[in-house]
Amino acid sequence: MKLKAALMVTPLLMIGSAVMAGTPGLTGIYHGQxxxxxxxxPGACQAGSELVLGKGIQNADWSWNFDEDWVLIRGTTLTVGFDYEVQSIGNQGQGDDRLTAGFTDNLDGTYTVYHGFQIYNPNVGNPRTDTSTTFEITEDPDNPNLVVITTVDDEPGGVPDGIPGTQIVGVFPMTVQPDFEGSARLEGSSSGGDGISDQLKEQLGLNPDADNADTDGDGLPDAEELGADPENPLDSDADGVIDALEPGEAAQDPRLVAGAALLDGIPGRQVTGDALSGTTAEASVGEPWRFTGVTSGYMSLATDPDGDSAIPDTTRGDAGLEYQYGFIRFDMQASAMISDPVTVRLTFQATLPESSRLLLYATQAIDGNERYQVMASDAYQRLDDHTLEIRLYDNGPWDLNPVAGVLTFGVAPVENTLGGHQESSGNGGGIGGAALALLAILAACRRRGAVP
Ligand SMILES: [Ca+2]
Ligand SMILES: [Ca+2]
Ligand SMILES: [Ca+2]
Ligand SMILES: [Ca+2]
Structure with missing residues (x-):
């Protein structure tokens, strides 16, 4: 069983030079994501039968205390559009205590956490249960301050089913298995040797393992670019990306944001199995606009259910488009009210799909909600393998309605792996067939009373 788990997660364990196995008897307090x-x-769980129902849209924090054998695992929104929470057994306590779960060291490199698990989806009654999850936790042989954490296929009292995680049966509309992967750093450790803690660097999106402790590789050390108060790091041009992430002159130019890592990642470090995690993108815009914030993450259920959702995609757990690049979202401000077109140029470190296979989702305000819809192909140009240019203007192919000179604009490039789908400026059909099937399952489960 352990061999199988180790094989499945091998790509994630290559942080050091050697493939690792679990480390028993860990001590100390570790923080990470x-x-x-x-x-x-849908039926009995066996390898190959499972569907990915969703992922977290962002990395979430966790803290492991190996001296007192408890862990605090924070949740986030899932790509299917609702939140999950890991809780104490019985959902007892207040504040962080309510989210703190005990674990046992199985002395073979695995650790079993006994915890509650809840999803906040009112359509299925916000179901929760008590369960357990077994983790393989491995100290990096090259860095004793770092542990890599993966979820083991563990079915207490049963045979492992070939799917990472432990089955939760009869609580959610399907038998589900949460699979957590990530890492954590010893409290207070500073792998860069610059006095800035690894924990703070990860929270800021910096790479604690970067060569010369220089995440953006511009020759200026992170510690210097963070400024006098690393807890309040310098963002000289106030574009929402700190100096330590923006290489060179980009750090002084609010019309150029650089160093934004896709999928809420950390530049230069592939943490998850997603190929583009750790790659970066940059964007530029002309006068009188400037950037004021940038976020990235995995696409969530944000496509317009009345619009383009005839294109099947993975945000609902359907087989279909995979948003490999996730979303990247910009806040912009204009120094004057204008009606001129806004041209935004986006450059991805990763290669973009070729023109004939590129779909570009972008945000549009619909009934006060931000929705991602497929852009009409005449609203943007693919300039080369890495660069897109998008034109936004009032009543244009992509309608721009800047409110008081403030604009939020999110994009998600996607490779069209489905073929033949043509998107025009008009709307597509209704909700996808697979999504309808899933909704039917949810409804049936409620009628049968399988969900509290
Ligand atoms: Ca399993
Ligand atoms: Ca630097
Ligand atoms: Ca900046
Ligand atoms: Ca900048």
Whole structure:
């Protein structure tokens, strides 16, 4: 069983030079981040039968205390559009105590956490249960301050089913298995040797393992670019990306944001199995606009249910488009009210799909909600393998309605792996067939009373 788990996660364990196995008897307090993948089985769980129901849209924090054998695992929104929470057994306590779960060291490199698990989806009654999850936790042989954490296929009292995680049966509309992967750093450790803690660097999106402790590789050390108060790091041009992430002159130019890592990642470090995690993008815009904030993450259920959702995609757990690049979202401000077109140029470190296979989703305000819709192909140009130019203007192919000179604009490039789908400026059909099937399952489960 352990061999199988180790094989499945081998790409994630290559942080050091050697493939690792679990480390028993860990001590100390570690902080880090994880990404959840929720898998479900429509029937009996066996390898190959599972569906990915969703992922976390962002990395979420966790803290492991190996001296007192408890862990605090924070949740986030899932790509299917609702939140999950890891809780204490019985959902007892207040504040962080309510989210703190005990674990046992199985002395074979695995650790079993006994915890509650809840999803906040009112359509299925916000179901929760008590369960357990077994983790393999491995100290990096090259860095004793770092542990790599993966979820083991563990079915207490049963046979492992080939799917990472432990089955939760009869609580959610399907049998589900949460799979957490991530890492954590010893409290107070500073792998860069610059006095800035690894924990703070990860929270700021910096790479604690970067060569010369220089995440953006511009020759200026992170510690210097963070400024006198690393807890309030310098963002000289106030574009929402700190100096330590923006290489060179980009740090002084609010019309150019650089060093924004896709999928809420950390530049230069692939933490998850997603190929583009750790790659970066930059964007530029002309006068009188400037950037004021940038976020990235995994695409969530944000496509317009009345619009383009005839294109099947993975945000609902359907087989279909995969948003490999996730979303990247910009806040912009104009120094004057204008009606001129806004041209935004986006450059991805990763290669973009070729023109004939590129779909570009972008945000549009619909009934006060931000929705991602497929852009009409005449609203943007693919300039080369890495660069897109997008034109936004009032009543244009992509309608721009800047409110008082403030604009939020999110994009998600996607490779069209489905073929033949043509998107025009008009709307597509209704909700996808697979999504309808899933909704039917949810409704049936409620009628049968399988969900409290
Ligand atoms: Ca399993
Ligand atoms: Ca630097
Ligand atoms: Ca900046
Ligand atoms: Ca900048």
């Amino acid at each position: 994880h990404l959840i993948t929720m898998r479900g089985c």
